[in-house]
Amino acid sequence: MADPMRIVVTGAQGYLGAKVLSRLTAKGVSVIPIGRRRGSGVLVCDLSKPDEVRRALAPVHPDRIVHCAAYVPNTLEEYEDPANAEKSLAMVDHLLNATTCPFVYISSMTVYGSGGWVPKREEEAGDPTSAYGMGKWQAERLIEQTHRPAWAIRIPGLFGEPRLGGLVGNVVRSFRDGEPVCLPDRPLVWAAMHVDDAAESIATLAISEIDRFQPVNIAYQGVYSVSRLVRTAAELFGCQSGYVVDHPDFEFDLSMARGLGAVPKRTLRDALGDL
Numbered sequence: 001m002a003d004p005m006r007i008v009v010t011g012a013q014g015y016l017g018a019k020v021l022s023r024l025t026a027k028g029v030s031v032i033p034i035g036r037r038r039g040s041g042v043l044v045c046d047l048s049k050p051d052e053v054r055r056a057l058a059p060v061h062p063d064r065i066v067h068c069a070a071y072v073p074n075t076l077e078e079y080e081d082p083a084n085a086e087k088s089l090a091m092v093d094h095l096l097n098a099t100t101c102p103f104v105y106i107s108s109m110t111v112y113g114s115g116g117w118v119p120k121r122e123e124e125a126g127d128p129t130s131a132y133g134m135g136k137w138q139a140e141r142l143i144e145q146t147h148r149p150a151w152a153i154r155i156p157g158l159f160g161e162p163r164l165g166g167l168v169g170n171v172v173r174s175f176r177d178g179e180p181v182c183l184p185d186r187p188l189v190w191a192a193m194h195v196d197d198a199a200e201s202i203a204t205l206a207i208s209e210i211d212r213f214q215p216v217n218i219a220y221q222g223v224y225s226v227s228r229l230v231r232t233a234a235e236l237f238g239c240q241s242g243y244v245v246d247h248p249d250f251e252f253d254l255s256m257a258r259g260l261g262a263v264p265k266r267t268l269r270d271a272l273g274d275l
Contacts, residue, residue: 004030005029005063005207006031006032006061006063006064007024007031007066007206008032008033008043008060008062008064008065008066009021009024009034009068010034010047010066010067010068011067011070012033012034012068013036013039014068016106016195016202017033017035017066017069019195019198020066024203027203029206034056034069043056047069048094050093050094050098053094053097064102064206065101065103067092067104067106070106071084071085078132079133080131081131081132082134082135084131085131088139089135089138092105092139096146102148102149102150102210103150103151104150104153105139105140105143105151105152106153107140107152107155107215108132108136108154108156109156109217109219109252110128110129111126111133111137111140112124112127112154113128113133114129114248115127118250119254120217120252120253121253122154125215140215149211149213150210151205151215152213154216154217154218155198156192157193158192158195159192159195160194160196163195168272168275169275170182171229171233172236172275175239176237178239181230183230187226187248188247189248190225190226190229191219191224191252192268193218193220193268197265197266197271201218201262201263204261204262214256216260217252217256218252218254218257218262218264219254219264220266222267222268224250224251225249226247227243229272232268233272236273
């Protein structure tokens with residue numbers, strides 16, 4: 001019987017990384033979690049320090065790395081912070097220099113920017129409008145230049161426990177509890193998915209065959225916008241929103257994910273209803 005695949009998961013103590021680790025373990029993978037805090041089985045490592053990354057990974061010999069760690073913006077202002085984007089890019093560089101195995105990188109819809117056609121096909125990226133998006137795009141290019149097999153998994157924003165704030169959480173909680181809802185006062189390009197669904201799709205791709213660098217969109221099927229989110233949440237809780245700002249639509253082309261069996265089974269409406 002073949003030994004189980006050995007996969008390093010960075011950011012394994014974080015919001016997404018912990019979920020990905022759990023899904024991979026359930027699929028029979030031998031997972032090596034990397035984090036900055038001590039914990040059961042955790043390989044403690046500061047990914048911002050190249051020498052520390054090399055020392056930590058030298059004895060591990062992973063079959064794959066799933067890189068979930070990043071400096072994630074909490075506000076719209078932080079999306080424009082180039083310093084955080086540079087820090088995240090440096091972590092990718094350090095991991096690539098310390099390893100030769102296939103790489104699974106968690107990228108973002110922000111690599112598409114705000115213009116162009118929808119649904120967005122993977123080849124249409126490259127015009128990010130934020131420092132965060134530019135950092136993700138530069139990381140994808142850095143990985144591609146190594147000529148190693150890799151997925152660049154482009155996901156929308158995430159919601160779900162234990163993260164109860166953010167646009168989705170605030171909208172659902174306000175409509176459910178009959179409280180005033182705070183909504184954007186200017187048009188925004190937006191899309192989101194439940195962290196559990198994102199983690200399942202990422203784990204599915206992480207154990208699939210990778211033969212070259214390939215970006216792939218992961219999302220719910222259908223069209224997204226803040227306006228659609230508000231209407232859906234209002235319908236779920238029998239409310240009237242009275243919200244009049246018209247937000248642009250966004251849609252992912254999921255042809256590649258569908259062929260790989262990585263499209264979530266739920267819809268956004270399903271996920272909202274389960275909050």
